Amino acid sequence: xxxxxxxxxxxxxxxxxxxxxxxxxxxxxxxxxxxxxxxxxxxxxxxxxxxxxxxxxxxxxxxxxxxxxxxxxxxxxxxxxxxxxxxxxx
Numbered sequence: 147x148x149x150x151x152x153x154x155x156x157x158x159x160x161x162x163x164x165x166x167x168x169x170x171x172x173x174x175x176x177x178x179x180x181x182x183x184x185x186x187x188x189x190x191x192x193x194x195x196x197x198x199x200x201x202x203x204x205x206x207x208x209x210x211x212x213x214x215x216x217x218x219x220x221x222x223x224x225x226x227x228x229x230x231x232x233x234x235x236x
Contacts, residue, residue: 149179164217175210179219207234
């Protein structure tokens with residue numbers, strides 16, 4: 147699966163994956179999703195939320211926060227305040 151950015155959107159094929167705060171961030175997210183080796187580093191470098199308000203990430207999941215949604219490369223999305231987020235398929 148190949149991810150690419152179009153403006154502030156991240157897409158794969160015709161499927162919308164994420165909205166980013168900037169064109170540059172959308173490009174970085176697409177690049178990270180295309181590189182399994184770089185995804186953890188890229189996500190760790192992206193500050194998408196305030197540290198004192200950050201939701202706990204699922205240990206094995208590579209989800210990232212975009213606005214008020216958590217988005218996982220496996221395709222699942224959920225609200226950042228969801229007390230019972232879905233299990234990751236990655």
